[in-house]
Amino acid sequence: MQLIIREYLSMLKESRELDSLLGDLLLSMEIEPISRAQIGVRQYGVDLAAVGLDPEDGVTKKLFLFTIKSGDINRSGWDAAKQGVRSSLNEIIDVYIPNHLDKNHKQFPKKIIVCCNGELKQEVQQNWTGYQKQNATKAEFDFWGADKLSLYISEYFLDEYLFPESARKKIRRSLSLVGLPEYDLNHFYTLVDEILFDRKLPKSKGRVQEKKRLKAIRLVHLALRILSSWGEEEGNTKPGLLAAEYTLLRVWDWMRLMNLLTNTKTLREFYAIYYTTYQKIAAYFFNKIFKHCHTRDGLFGWGPGAEVVEYPIRVFEIIGIISTLGLGQYFEYATTENNHRKQDMLAIAETLAKVIHNNTAANSPCFDGHSIDICLGLMLLSLSGHKETAEKWIQDLTGKICFAFRTGKHFPVSTDSYDDLIALEIGQASTKEDLTSCSTIFPILAQWCAKLDLKETYKNLFESVKKVFPQSSMQIWYPDEKTDNVLYKQDASRSGTTLIINLPETLAEVRKQMENVWEHVLAPEQISCLSKNGFSIIGLIASRHFRTPVIPAYWQVRKRPEQLNK
16 A cells, blocks of 8 residues: 555645645644645745644644645756745745744744655755755754655554555555456445445544544545546546546435534535545546547547447436536536636536537437436536527437437437347347337426427427327436435435326426426425535436436426525
């Protein structure tokens, strides 16, 4: 594990990676960060300041001032005019300590630490030693390179209770396989569940108990970061994204079961996983597929397998992923009015529109379960102002599905079975009527017609479904009191209620049908992610990851999605 951690450290960048890990490490060492670097704000050499007992003696409480650098520190890194180590140290001594210390921290002994994820090269060791001697009366100095960081991580993160040898084997196994496209991440998933759920972490209040819980969540976060970094290094970013989704869902479930959804310290760790790691991984994945999304049929040859069966599966997976990423930006913008998030959301929505326009397979779902990705896509398109794209997509989906059914190939099978899909392709499947015994796609398209007030589009959908799919049972899934217990760990569709509906002739009747149902189903606020203390995007990530139908509250109720937590 020491070698794994050291290798992982070498992959980190200074901004938002090494500094984020250092902050988590200090918390585990019971050294409290009091300020962190901000992009665009002059730091006067200090990237992170913290107060706590010095781990060197375990007795003296000190003010730690970290200057963080990426990679090895060599002669050029030491002497660089603006970002060099020496200039940063001078600014800390000449400006930060005299002018920027809080009065409550001036009393503590100062310890300036140069931190990097490499090593101090021999060519500058004499410079470093000389600098310490010259300024010994002003502050104490230390160097935390990759070796010392990996030792501290092993000591303060990887204790034997939370990370025994069985857990170490799982992370090693995950890392050895993460570069393979077909790897299902089962070792990593088991590791997350083992740390959070199998160790019987204490529920009671108290400093010691809270410390154990926080260490568990930080350890899960560290494992995720190691795995995602390894995947990026191997050129395979998708495992990191899937692992991040799973981690978020399981941590949320753990917080829910431990009654920690309002615990400030625990929420801070959860938000760190979402905002620092998940969004970074998502951005990396999005940037990697961006050019393929903006190219005609660009997803046909992207990734393993480019055959006819795999192409639509890949397209709808990308639609679901992109839509979830965009909706995450939307929720953040809607609740914080952060204009950068709005711009990110609009850019992601534009890319989604390009995926639909550029890939003909976006109109040919092969599983009825692709209704999940369709629903997520329509949510993002509607919230970002792409109503015309949404309308055309609904029209194209209706026309292509009906045409495919008539020809007997490439229509969505209700079983969601890959074997049935292959049998259909080679002409050995059951009858097409048996394979379309139920549909969730058409009821969802119908309700989105009502949501977007698409009268002519709905009229065509109604007539087409009535003529082509008279044998299909139209179904919509709703959660019940048991759903919240399974939503964040598996497909939750076996809980809840599946309503069989008839598509009415008019949009007004569709709206009335939607409203009438809400008198008899679970109120949205009884789902933890949609409650007052919820985090709305988690429910959508759960639907995409575990293939649970999207909870209808996200599009049916009159509240906008971001208002569901109010």
